[in-house]
Every structure is written in structure tokens, then in C-alpha cells.
Amino acid sequence: MSATDKKQKQAVIAGAGPAGLTGAYELLKHTDIHPVVFEESGEIGGISRTVRYHGNRMDIGGHRFFSKSQRVTDWWDEIMPLQGAPSLDDKLLHTTDKTFAANGPDPEQCDRVMLVRNRISRIFYLHKFFDYPISLKWQTFANMGLVRTIEAGCGYLWSVFFKKPETSLENFYINRFGKPLYRMFFEDYTEKVWGVHPSKLGADWGAQRVKGLSIFAILKDMLKKSFSKKENIKEVETSLIEQFVYPKLGPGQLWETVADEVRQRGGEVITETPVKEIHVENNRVTSVTVENAQGERREVPCDYLLSSLPLKDLVQSIRGIEVPDEVKRIAGDLPYRDFITVGLLMKRLTIDNQTRIKTFANRIPDTWIYIQERDVRIGRLQVFNNWSPYLVKNYENTVWIGLEYFCTEGDAFWQMDDRAFIDMAVGELAKIGIIDPADVLDSVRIKVKKAYPSYFGSYYELDRVKEFLNGIENLWCIGRNGQHRYNNMDHSMMTAMVAVDHIAAGNTDKSAVWSVNTEEEYHESK
Template sequence: MKQVIIIGAGPAGLTAAHELLSRAKDMFAVTILEESAEIGGISRTVRWHGNRMDIGGHRFFSKEDRVNRWWAQRMPPQGAPAYDDKALGRECSLTAGGPDPEKEDRVMLTRRRVSRIYYNRRFFDYPITMKPQTFRNLGLAATAKAGCSYLASCAHKLPETNLENFYINRFGRTLYGMFFEGYTEKLWGRHPRDISADWGSQRVKGLSVSAVLKDMLKKAAGKKQEADETSLIEQFQYPKFGPGQLWEEAAKEIENMGGVIRKNCSVKKVHTEQGRVTSVTVQTESGTEELRGDYFLSSMPLKDLVCGMNDVPSSVAEIAAGLPYRDFVTVGLLVKKLNLKNETKIRTLSGLVPDCWIYIQDTGVRLGRLQIFNNWSPYMVAKPADTVWIGLEYFCTEGDSFWNMTDRQCTDFATQELLRMGILTSASDVLDTHRERVKKAYPAYFDTYAQIDQLTAYLDQFENLFCIGRNGQHRYNNMDHSMMTAFLAADNLLAGKNDKAAIWNVNTEKTYQEEKNESGEGGAI
């Protein structure tokens, strides 16, 4: 049997292992090496005092049939959405304890997609719409200024040499300044003019004022939304107990098929010889050991992968060492209520605002985005009718002052920001807190990223090495894209091929529009 070493037990690593074992477990012996004590990577679900946290928010929506079938095999979809009085009453009954008797535990719920921008203490739809409420929120003068600015951007396109020009070309300078400039700098720690336009091309393909108008006209004419327009989707699937539920199920299946998942097992060295990876040295709780293999699938950060390899040319090593990342902190707060009134026509449990997440555009606070876990799934909350379980998302750099805060300092900081913004009225409304820190959550598109093609060309020389997943490719992929890289890598192994082009080309097509993270992680806009 061929020995397959998979680095990382996130969506890419688990999908690759499952695919190989389910299709050819007599051909491959599969071992997954996971640095942490958890599986699922950033797609895991964190449990805390009876409540569950989704790290970054994961909408299960994909145009990839192969991904949708794989999800459905693990967790069947709920079917048509139900938002009537009976459905709301069923969600309220959860406070009595125990699972919903009308549904299996392993199921994908159908949820509304509601994401809005909170700017100057007012809600704006995201993507920005042309509804009367938008113009009332902006005011007459700002609306006129934004309209003239957009028309000017249509008449005079800027060279898309950076992310700033990319946004201005699609929204005009005024809307860019309101809804993109400050938030992007908050997220990445860099001004948009210093970030490659490649990021915008990948994360917000096709999204613009003209796309919003086109979508609005389609809806007015009664036309159905096209399958590839994920920027504007109105509903999505979501595991009953959060995204980690899916990956925990996948891990069980992998082990039942004979796969081995080794946690707390960090890859430190990658040994190469004559165009092949021969083995890896790992650090475990009991010491170091060397593991040999025939194939290696890596979803570890490219920076760390190359740093651990022997005989790397200095030019390649410099590119890898300079690849930037943004780290991530989620603060969970269990609160009695939010000081946000539901002024939409969407009925919700306990009158809560309907948003899955809210983008915080206020540059006077550090908070980037706020998740409301009750709206993702009421099963994520121990008492969904009596309490609100929220996740506050912060972007930082490992080792900086925010990252190095104690748990208490960080949760107190988050609480005070919500008080200043008026989202909470009293600190006494906070019933419980928790903090999660995630290293290298977002591969960034500046510094040596411009030379990444040289790095990938070097790695492609190793015929039995396949780079998969978000960090494995240093690409801000969604979860379904990460899975597709794993599917294609498994296809190569099964067919005895070593051409990596198709794997690297996942999520590079220009027609796949996306808001951000319809099925993935993070806090970008």
C-alpha cells in the first residue's frame, strides 16, 4: 500500500483523506498530522458552557456539484425553508431542552442570508441596495455625492494596480470611502492602496453598483437568480450544531475506514531528495519522530512548509519568509439582549435582529464584524429564547498588543466597544465570555505575495507533493474551494498523475461572484 501523509486536519486535509479511503482504501494508508488538539481547522465549532461558536462564520453554499453532494452525504439538507409561525414556535421550544423531535441531529438547516453594514449607528444592506431606506440612511447630500462619484468612476476607470482602485472602479470614490477603505485597513492592517487587486478579483468578483442594479431589476422582473451569483444569495445551508459538526462526522468516517488522525503532531522538517519529498519530522507530546511516505498533501502555511524544507534556493526562501498573514481573535459574549431594534419585515425568535453577521464600519472601534449565533442556528445557543450568543471578530498580528491581552482584558475591551457603539446598554447584560485566537487565519496579498508564482513553480517540481487548502496555497479560498483542491489532488493520486495545474487553478475563474465567505471563513468585505 502507498503511504499518504496529509498535513492538517482542516476541510482540505479531511476531504482528501476521506476521498482516498472511500475510493481506494486498499491502495492507500492515510495518516493525517494535525498540529492542534482539534479537527476542522478554522471550520471547527468551539463548545463553551453549553453554547457553540463558529470561528469566522461558514455559509454552506457552493456552485460545485461535487462539494454539494459530499456535504449532503454527511448531512442531508433540511429541504425547503420554513419561516412560518410553526417554525418559529419550534425554535422557541428549544428552551425546554433536548433536540428538536422533528429533525435528525445530522442535518443541514436552511437559513436566511442576512448580512448588513453598521455605519453611523444605522444599518445598510450588504451588498448595498437601492432601497429607499438606504437613501434615507445616507441623507440627500451624501446620496447625491455618491451618485456623482459613481458616474465619474464609470467615465474614468483607474488602472487596477491596487485594491483601492479596484473598489473605486466598482463603487465610486464616495462609497469606497464609506464602506470599504476603513474596514479594509482594519482587517489587513494595510491601506487598500498597498494591497494587490488580486484580492478583490478573488473575493468580490462581479460585485459592483451595476451588479446590484442588475440583480434588483431581475428580481423586479421575477427572474430567478443565476447559480454562480453567490454575492447575492438569499439563503444557505448550515449544520444544525455548526460547521464543526460536519468535520467531526467526516473524521469519524475516516477513522472507520482505517485512516489515522494524529493530533498535537506538528510538522517541523520536510525532507526532500531528487525531486521528491521523502519524509517529515514531527514534534509530538512525547518527542520527535520521522515519518516516511509515498505522497504528501500539505495544507500547512506555505511559509512554514518551505521553511522546513532542505536545500531551498535563497530566492525562494526569501519569498516564503515574506508571505504575510493576518491573525484573528473571536470574543464570545453571552448577553441578555442587544440594543438593536428589528426594523426589518423578517420575523425572528424573540424579536432579535435577523443578521447572521454585521460588518462594523466604524473606524473609531477595533471591532470588525459581529456574529449572532442564534441566527445561524438556534441549536448553537443553550437558551436561544432568553439569551443572545454573539461573536465579536478582531483582526490583529500574532504577538501584537491586542493578541497578547489576557482573556479578561480582551473580553472587557470587547464589552466596552459594544457599550460605546450603543449595541449594549449595560455591562451587567453580559452573562458569560470566551476568547479564541487563530494564527494565520487569513493569507494576505501584499509584501512578497507578488512573487508567489516563483514559489509555487519551485514546489511543483516535487512530483509527490500537493499543496491544498487555504494556507496550503496561500489563497483566500472559501471552504468549498479548499475542498475542491483536495478532490483534485486525490484524483491525481488515484490516476497516478502529478500535474498540479488544475489544483492551483481552483477559484481563479472570473465568473464566480462572491460576497465573501459564502462557504468560508473570515471577516473580509
């Protein structure tokens, strides 16, 4: 039999999120393996999708496209080039061209390009705005007041000389900021996000997400900017970046484009068809069973399986070999945090722009606002107009915002009726003085399962699950849920890239894939 007569190898990819679609694209680009992507939902992009509602678009969770990995940056540019000429959004944000703004950009006619965006995120605490990350500007101290400022300074100095053992996320933050600043800006917000007190969370999360951020890092960054106007991305702590790129129609536009590219290159992307069973023989995946929207099941053979399934679902799906009870228990008990966004279309916000940044109609410039007020449950507020004006149907006359809540599937928040939840969310924003309920024009509620893998409970026994899964030679665990790691989008992409590199080289060692985002250098997209 000639080489041309050999049957083409096939890779099944579970999940059409950033990791799964990156894996499919990389396989087509660097190998002759045929990828078939199966996605449970009817959407492309996973948590990085863009939700459409009545002509407006929502970015679920907010996604900044920024990475210190040149490979990832080049990959984005290959799929969706950076806009070189002045873009329509710049005209909307920085002019008062009534004709242009009233007509608005037609999203369907937009080129598939990235926009350069200014990163503006602030903390809302004591009904005042603080820079995020916390800056050492006069306004910060004025907002805190004399007593809090003295307490914060003394607390930080104490933390410099008396370090705590980093056995918890609480101690991790105290070591870098001191106890008073930790209590003001980290304690309550962290508990909102994870549902448990930071003293019960492992320091792993902090080491991964804000590993280089501290008062010292902020001071160092301020001094560098004082003497140099040019920013070296490789040297900037990720949490201190000032710009990022962003698809005109939100992150989902990029992943929808990738899915189209995969299909055009001969791959398959099939939605509303989850992987239900994974069949293993002689420590190799031989096929998977999938189920379509009509409930019909079929078996699909494969030479490789790239899985971004939540590990608890992956382990539960394995057939043909005995899964140790310990592995089942650990995977089954892995904790997750779920997510709810309320989209509100507003006539206006009741807070004005008091920064020096020029904005359209003097609106606040923030993409994200971290809500630190203790008497409300909302965690973050997105202003979609500021991510991209193309997300808003009527940019000139409306403000499109997203209220973000963290919960656990099945709890009271998750089970609450949509209308009751929206009314509660509107009431919270009104309570802290950000909106007037009379200005709400439209609303929607979106729920996302398993948005955030959590770092407590059986997470600390995860190595036993990894050891078992690594024994299945042609199974590659990729992405946020595929590794139960709170990866940003570029990390998820990199797990797929490294997996494909190994497949192409015939290397079955999984350690490099699992080690993505454990290195010192940190990459950020969100």
C-alpha cells in the same frame, strides 16, 4: 510477488482542516492509498471548527455553506444530508411555543443534517443599518442622507466613464462603486481587516472575493428578481445569494463527521501531532517527522504528501535538498493576518428587529453585521442564534454573539490580557449602542493564528516558491494556507479534490490545483 502482496501506498496529510480531511476522504473513496492525517492542534476543522464554551458553540469566522460547484454540494449532501422536514430551529424562530423553547433542542440528540438558512448580513454605519451588499432601496438613501446620496451618485457616474488602472484594491473598489461609496463602505473596514490601507493592497483580493460585485451587478440582480421569482444559483453573483445551508451544530460538526468517516473507512486522523520535518530524496518526499504531545518524534514514510501547512512553515520544514535562499526569503516573509473572537453571552441586545423579517422575541435577524464605524476596532459581529439555535444552550433567554477583531500575531492586540481585551470589546459595543454591559452573562476570548493569507509584500513573488515546490513530484499544496490564497471553504475542498484526481490518474502536473479559485466562476461557503 502478486498484486495483493504489494505494500499499500501511504499518503501523509498535514492538517485536519477542510482541505486535509477532504483529501483523506477522497483518497479512501477513489484510490487504495492509505491516508494518515496529522493535525497540530487538538481540534478538527481548522478555522472551520466549532468551539464549545459552557454549553454554547462558536463558529470561528462564520461559514456559509454555498457553492456553485455541484461536486462540492453533492459532497456536503453525502456527508450531512439536507433536512427535508420542518426543523426544530424553524419552530424556535417562528413560533412562541414556550414549552418547546424552554426545553430547547438537545444538541447531542440532533441528526447530522444541514439546515437551510436565510442569508442576512448588514453593515452598521452612522449607527444605522445598511444592506450588505449595498442595495439601492429608499432606506439606503434615507440612511445616507441627501448630501451623501448625491455625492455617491456623482462619484459612481464618474467611475463609469473614468476608470482607474487596477493596480491596487482601492482602485478596484472605486472602479465598481465610485470614490464616495468606497470611502463610506470599503476603505476603513478593509484597513481593519488587513492592517494596511487598500491603496497598498493588490487588486487580486478583490478580483477573487468580489469579482462580479458592482453597482451594475446589483441593478441587474434587482431587475431579474422583479421578473422572476425563481433564483438560478449559477447566474447569481455570489455576494448576492439569499440562502445557504448550515450544519445544525456549526461547521465543525461536518468536519468532525468527516474525520469519523475517514477513521471508519480505515484512514487515520491524529491530533496534537504536527509535521516538523519533510524529508526529500530525488525530488520526492520519502517521509515526514512528526512530534506528539509528549515531545516524542517519529519518522513516518509516505508515497504522497498533501500539505495544508502555511507555506512559510512548509518551506522551513524541508530537509534533504537545498532550498534556494530566495525561496526561503519569499516564503519566510509571506504576510498573514491573525484573528481574535470574543464570545459574549447576553441577556439581550439593545437593538431591536426593525426589519420585516419575523424573528423569535423580535431579535435582529442578522448572522453577520459588518461594523463600519470609524471609532471602534471591531470588524464584524456574529449573532450565533441566527446561524443555528443549536449553537445556543439557552436560546429563549440568551443571545450568544461573537465580536471579531483582526490583528497580527505579536502586536498589542494579540498580547493584551484576556480580561482587558474582553472589557475593551464590551466597551466598544456599548459605545455604538448595540449592548448594555450590565447584560453580559459570560465571556471568552479565542485567538487564531494565520487566519488570513495577505496580499502584499512577498506575496507578489510567490510564483518563485510555487515553482520550487512543484519540482517535488509527490508534494501537493492544498487549502488556504497551503497555497497562501484567501480561499473559501469550498475552494479549499476543491484543491484537495483536484489533487486526489491527479494522484489517482498518475498526473504530476500541479497547475490545475493552483488554479482553483482563479477561474471566472466564484464559489462561496463563507
